[in-house]
Amino acid sequence: MLARQCCHALLGSFKVHNVATVGGNICLSLPAGPMTSFASALDATAELRGADGAGRCLPVADLVTGDGGNALGPGELLTRLRLRSDALRARTAFRQLSLSPVGRSAVLVIGRRDPGGQVVVSVTASVPSPVVLRFPELPSPAEAVGRLDEAALPYLDDVHGSALWRAAMTRRLVAEVLAEVAG
Numbered sequence: 001m002l003a004r005q006c007c008h009a010l011l012g013s014f015k016v017h018n019v020a021t022v023g024g025n026i027c028l029s030l031p032a033g034p035m036t037s038f039a040s041a042l043d044a045t046a047e048l049r050g051a052d053g054a055g056r057c058l059p060v061a062d063l064v065t066g067d068g069g070n071a072l073g074p075g076e077l078l079t080r081l082r083l084r085s086d087a088l089r090a091r092t093a094f095r096q097l098s099l100s101p102v103g104r105s106a107v108l109v110i111g112r113r114d115p116g117g118q119v120v121v122s123v124t125a126s127v128p129s130p131v132v133l134r135f136p137e138l139p140s141p142a143e144a145v146g147r148l149d150e151a152a153l154p155y156l157d158d159v160h161g162s163a164l165w166r167a168a169m170t171r172r173l174v175a176e177v178l179a180e181v182a183g
Contacts, residue, residue, distance in 0.1 A: 002038065002110065005094040023078045026060060029070040031156060032105040032125040034096075036064050040130040041110035041122035042087040051075035057082075066128040067156070090114045093180035095173040096125075099161055106161035107169045111177030113138065119181060121174055126166035127153050138182055141175035148174060 025035035026046070039046075039060035046063050049055050050073060060081070063071050072078070093111040098104060108125040119138050123131040133147050148171060155170070157163035 002092045027078050029064045029068050031067050031128055037108045037124040042083050045082045046078050047080040048076050049079045061130040061132045064129050091181050093177035095176050097169050104160050109173040109177050111181045113181035126155055126170045141178050144174050145171045
């Protein structure tokens with residue numbers, strides 16, 4: 001279900017309909033990249049290969065470093081994503097907001113509750129690079145929002161939404177995904 005929701009968010013744009021790829025969406029490193037959201041929320045690891053054949057692995061949440069920026073080296077390619085099986089079995093919740101019905105994501109929050117009880121919340125689209133919050137057990141919405149506020153996130157401010165609106169909506173969606181994964 002989560003993969004379908006993220007794919008639907010990606011395919012919403014006429015510019016990428018039927019031509020977008022998971023790897024391309026991640027490597028483009030745009031804040032609203034739903035595949036970055038999906039991979040970050042599931043703790044995916046990117047396998048990278050350089051022009052010299054040397055390989056390395058990096059968490060997707062660390063690969064995307066900012067709006068259009070990433071940790072790829074010159075000539076380096078994303079060759080594979082590895083997803084942990086326990087993350088794929090986890091209960092998830094997806095929330096996305098845009099200023100228009102089929103507009104670019106302005107806020108995208110994914111929550112995950114692992115079988116062992118750990119809770120992961122991934123925030124993208126409202127910030128330049130993925131923010132992943134981890135809790136050993138289900139936090140209260142106030143605790144999770146407090147962690148967001150402590151991080152002093154640099155919310156984006158552009159035609160897709162003001163920084164104040166994105167911050168408020170991020171807080172709201174974090175509370176909503178926590179309520180859903182609690183159920």
